[in-house]
Amino acid sequence: MKVYEFNVKTKLPDKLRPLEQIAHNLWYSWNWEARELFRMINMELWEQCEHNPVWVLSKLTDKDFRRLVGDPVFMNVMDNVHERLNEYKMLPKWFDLAHGGKREEGMQIAYFSAEYGIHESVKLYSGGLGVLSGDHCKSASDIGIPFIAVGLLYRNGYFHQYLNSDGWQQQSIPYNDFHRMPVTPVKDANGNEIYVQVRIAESDVNVKVWKLEIGVITLYLLDTDLTTNIPQHRSITAQLYGGDSDMRLKQEIILGIAGVRALKAMGFRPTVYHLNEGHPSFAALERIRLCVEEGMNLRTAAEVVKKSTLFTTHTPVPAGFDVFSFDQIKKYLGPIFEPSGFNINQIMGFGRENPFNESESFAMAIAGIRLSTFRNGVSALHGEVSRQMFKNLWSNALDNYVPIGHVTNGVHLPTFIAESFKMIYTRYLSEAWYYKPYDFDVWNDVEKIPDNAFFDAKRKQRERLVIFARERLKKQVMKRGGTASEIAKADDVLNSDTLTIGFARRFATYKRGYLLFMDEERLAKILNNPERPVQIIIAGKAHPKDDGGKEIIKKIFHICRKPEFRDKIVFVEDYDIEVARHLAHGVDIWLNTPLRPMEASGTSGMKIAANGGLNLSILDGWWAEGYNGETGWAIGAGEEYDKQDYQDFVESMELYDKLENEIIPLFYNRDKVGIPREWTHMMKQAVKVCAAFFNTSRMVMEYTDKYYVQLHELYKDISFNGFEGASKYLEWKENVISGWDSVEIAESGVQADSIEMGGYVTFEAKIRSPKIDNESLAVYAVVEFDGESGVLKNPKFIALELAEKNGDISTYKAHFRIDNAGKMKVGFAAVPFHKYLKNIFELNLVMWAK
Incomplete structure (x- = not known):
């Protein structure tokens, strides 16, 4: 029919x-x-x-x-x-006040991500990465940077979760009806809808471009579910992270390659590209291909792309990155790139740790790193982990100077702060908290909020959370075919005056959702103390293919049904942005138990802190920066054990100890008017410290000042006069690489009458460099105090200035004031210098004094 x-x-x-x-x-x-x-x-x-x-x-x-x-x-x-x-x-916004001239210069940031979590009604996300991308867009709008975003318009959202009567996770796939979403097709000046085309394997794929307005910025979304495409191509944008490795590769071709083509078709000419995770790394390859088609050679094109690209990694382990085989790259990227003169080995080289190792596969993260000038992790600790992970790409760099920095994540405060807290903040902090959440001075006024008003606001939010959890529990019981008595009992679970712990995240095994339940007898005593009761609300999904995560959920489900826990623990199904908001608003304690250092950042705990909640967490991700003794509690001191079973035991016991001996007594220690003064003090500290720093306005401003503006200026410089700057830089680079073996530190030393704190020393190094001129060299004294003898781990680089030149020998000196006592270690290093190099080890060339 x-x-x-x-x-x-x-x-x-x-x-x-x-x-x-x-x-x-x-x-x-x-x-x-x-x-x-x-x-x-x-x-x-x-x-x-x-x-x-x-x-x-x-x-x-x-x-x-x-x-x-x-x-x-x-x-x-x-x-x-x-x-x-x-x-x-x-409204005038931060960017135009801080960087007014950049917009007129044509500065434009293009941000690529595989998922965007903006609101529960727009199902284009699976979890934390997507919510971070959505918050990034919101704050880009709030501070007014010239910003456009690119993603995929999925026909089906990430799965809905429900549990069967045995507690085993079931999945249903939500259908995205685009006509019920706030998306509209993009049209050209003549009113025609914009499409681009990408060849995948043996046939072309048509891609429709849609747009989604987010404040003053636009998110452009790519759609292959078109009648003009064959069925297997229509399904490319069918579902986020759906299908096998080939499907993932196709999705990433559409995101990266079709994304760049879409921007070009719409007339955009970004000066900065931000690749959020490895998924969009093909965007850099496509930009190289376009440069080559316009007459540039491959090496110059790669430099042009690199000098305008930022790559952000969110993954703390190599296994988390997408990797594709030679055959996959040849099959799917060959038809796109070979007509432009590329061969597959050149393409593979961009994605290999060793470009000439033919046994290596193509890693999207390696491609993103190789084709970017700036790279960053998403917390200070994750920056360290990332430098360790990728240090083989810069084998001559000191570990802490591997060219990967960090920008610690944040959350979009207006999205995740409860209305009751917004009103209190506005009353006592003015609307400055909303318009300038990055201003630390604004948050100091949290101290002005009366304790009773602040604690009462939290009590009201806890009450709303309890009502929400009961309603969700009723629906869950009804869906599983529960009896009338079971449905009625849902009205008796939880209590709005009870200390409430929240735990919600993706149920990957490394997040250890089981840690709280390792001693059920002890936990039952904690929860059922008649004078100081405690309750727990849990939410989270396991990946459909992660049976280990599903087993943890099943175990928790059955624990919830035991008589001693039935009224005290609730598992809320189908964790999404709506559930996250309710939890962030209402819980008193946010529990986080990842296996350090497996959590790159995490942002859920930041949302809780902005609502006066306190964190109880492993010192991993952002909490290693957010914990100061007054913002919450730490589990452990950052230890990493060889045996996980032992680590689980130690940390679970400490978790119970902290609850019994510190957290619960502090919450229930009330004064005559019923206010826990010490607890309320910690609530205020959590807001003052965490909300002030861990917000996406601060985060995006940091990206702007640290990376975006520098990349824009770099691109503007290299592209001047037909990319003359890029050609000259490449010529310089090739000269330095070919002549580097001739560089030698002939002599070096430290001169001083006496070496003591407050005194001065002179660092001196004589450099022989017959093939590289002085302007292309930087010479440093590398200084570190204390630490392991003979080893430089986290030193300061003191620049030496050219003092004398005599033939091939140049003498460099610097006077240095000693401000520390203790063991002073000094080394000497020469490295290439060029204004386009943003890290001293970028070229992996360094000559150390011997």
């Missing part, structure tokens, strides 16, 4: 047109008044439509329109919200 399908658009009356603009801008996801506006239309419909404003509007009838137009309260709220949106767009 043939079925005709048509999409009937909602046609709003002119007076209600502002609703359409509000619904199609994800600004509503962090604006409470905007979401309340759509709740006012019909609360039941709002829930039915999964908090999706576009879907709500599509359900309205002419009768509804007449009702709304005739409601002066609604119309007034709508006008106010619409005005707020327009004011937000026009």
Whole structure:
């Protein structure tokens, strides 16, 4: 039977047109008044439509329109919200105040990510990476940087989770109806929809370009589910992280290669490319191909791309990166690149640790690293881990100077702070917390908030969380076919005045969701203390192929059903942004138990801290920076054990000890008016310390100052006069590499009458360099105090200045004041110098004094 399908658009009356603009801008996801506006239309419909404003509007009838137009309260709220949106767009923002001239110079940042978690109504994310990308976009809008984002428009969202009667995770796949989403097709100047094409294997794939507005920035989304494509190509954007390795490779071709082509088709000419994780690394290869097609040689093209690219890694272990075989690259990338003169070995070289090792596969992370000037991890600890992981790419660099930095992640505060806390912050901190969350001085005024007001706000949020958890539990029991008595019992679980612990994350085994349950008898005593009770709310999904993670969930499910835990522990199914918000708002303690250093950053605990919650966590990821003794509690002191069973035992016992002896007594130690003063002090410290730093406004500003502006200026310089700068740099680089073996530190030493604190020494080095001129060299005294003898681990590099030149020998000197006592170790090093080199070890060339 043939079925005709048509999409009937909602046609709003002119007076209600502002609703359409509000619904199609994800600004509503962090604006409470905007979401309340759509709740006012019909609360039941709002829930039915999964908090999706576009879907709500599509359900309205002419009768509804007449009702709304005739409601002066609604119309007034709508006008106010619409005005707020327009004011937000026009408001002067940080970037133009700090870097006013860059926009006029054509600065444009293109950000690529495989997933975006912006709001629960837009299912284009699976977890933390996606939420981080979404928060990055929101803060890019808030601070006004010239920013566009690129991703994939998945026909099916990441799976919904539910548990069967045995507690085993089941999955259902949500369908994304694009006409119910705030996305619109991108059109050219003539009103025609924009498509690009990519050849995959033996046939072409057509890709449609959509857009999603997020405040003042735009996210462009790529879609292959088109009738003009063959079925296997339509399925490329079917599901996030779906399918096998070949499907992952195809998705990443569309993200990277079609993404670059889409930007070009729309007329964008970014000066900075930010590759978020390895998934979009093919974007760099496509940019090289385009440069080659325009007449550039391959080596110059690779340098041009490198000098305008930032690569961010979120993964702490090599196994977490996508890796593809020679045959896969030949099959899928060969037809794209070979017509431009590339051979497969050249392509493979970009993705190998050793470009000439034919047994190596192509690693997306290695490609991203090789084709970028700046690379970063997502916390200070993760930066260290990443430098260790990739140090073989810079075998001559000191470990702490491997060219990988870090920018610690944050969260978008307006999205994740509860409305009750927003009102308190606005009252005592002014709206500066909203407009300048990166200003530490603003957050110092948290101390002005009365303890009773602050603690009461948390109590109210805990009460809302309990109500939410009960409602979700009822639905879960009903879905599993539970009895009427089981459904009724859901109203008796949890208590709004009880200390509440939250644990929610992806149930990968390294996150150790089982740690809290290793001694059930001890845990039961803790939870069921009649004078000082404790309750736990748990949420999280296991990857569909991770049976180990599913087993942990199943174990917790059965523990929840035991009589001693039934009213005290609730597992909330289908963890998503909505569940995360409720937990962030209401829990008192956020528990995090990863196996250090397996968590690159983590951001869930940051959301809790911004809502006055306290963290109880392994010193991993961001918490290694956020913990100061007053913001929460640490489990362990950063130890890493050889035997995991022993580590699990030690850390689980410490977890119970901290709860019994410190956390629970502190929460229930109340004064005469019922306020736990010491606990409230720690709540304020968590906000003052963590919210002030661990927010995405600070994070994106750091990316801008540290990387984006530098890359823009670098690209502007190398591209001047037909990329003359790039050609000259490549000529310089080849000369330095060919002549480096001739560099020698002939003499070096430390001169001083006496070496003591407060005194001065002179560092001197004589460099023989017959083939490389002085302008191309930097000479350093490498100084470190204390530490292991004969080893330089984290030294300072003191630049020496050219003092004398005599033939091939150049003398470099520097005077240095000794500010420390103890063992002073000094080495001498010569490295290449060029204004385009952003790290002294970038070229992996260094000559040490012997």
